[in-house]
Amino acid sequence: MTNFMNNVNDVISLVEGKFNVNKTEVVDRYQVSFEVDKGDVHHLLTVLKSEGWIQLSYLSAIDWIAENEFELVYIVFNWEKPVHIQVRARIDRENPVMDTIMPIYPGCKYYEREACEFFGIKFPGNPDYDKQLILEYWDDIPPMRKDFDPQAYSDKKFPVRNYTETHIFTDGKESQQAKRADRKTRIDAVKGGKK
Numbered sequence: 805m806t807n808f809m810n811n812v813n814d815v816i817s818l819v820e821g822k823f824n825v826n827k828t829e830v831v832d833r834y835q836v837s838f839e840v841d842k843g844d845v846h847h848l849l850t851v852l853k854s855e856g857w858i859q860l861s862y863l864s865a866i867d868w869i870a871e872n873e874f875e876l877v878y879i880v881f882n883w884e885k886p887v888h889i890q891v892r893a894r895i896d897r898e899n900p901v902m903d904t905i906m907p908i909y910p911g912c913k914y915y916e917r918e919a920c921e922f923f924g925i926k927f928p929g930n931p932d933y934d935k936q937l938i939l940e941y942w943d944d945i946p947p948m949r950k951d952f953d954p955q956a957y958s959d960k961k962f963p964v965r966n967y968t969e970t971h972i973f974t975d976g977k978e979s980q981q982a983k984r985a986d987r988k989t990r991i992d993a994v995k996g997g998k999k
Contacts, residue, residue, distance in 0.1 A: 836889055856885065901926045
């Protein structure tokens, strides 16, 4: 346990010694989170990469609708010192723009595309950030924004279906449910009712 906490403490010393950190949180013995200003993200990620945090494990966002902000979350990992570092920064929700980190972590290309598609965040410098990745032919506000209404979207896009309490097959095939129940009863009898 001491080695893990030494790694976390080393990370805290490294980051807080070089950056103005708004908030530090030790998530667990393998993970620490730093909230910094938007303008410090690229420099901090560059320093972390030069110190061994060479893997970008994830990039996503959180919608803080009440504060009218998005929080970008970058997670990097060091294979020599097994500590995940979260780098967090708030950006304006009305004009969500953050320069790409592709020069630092080229693998961010698809994470940034996903954040654009699901939250509407723009990443200038990433030539493909605004290309659709998952939501083919999506024509509404990004679905992970808290003001997206999935019920309204569903009502607008799909026909209303009324379901009865009992299911009726319309394809003319007989239900297999009775056969499955009978088979289970026979199996239980052979096993003596034991699982």
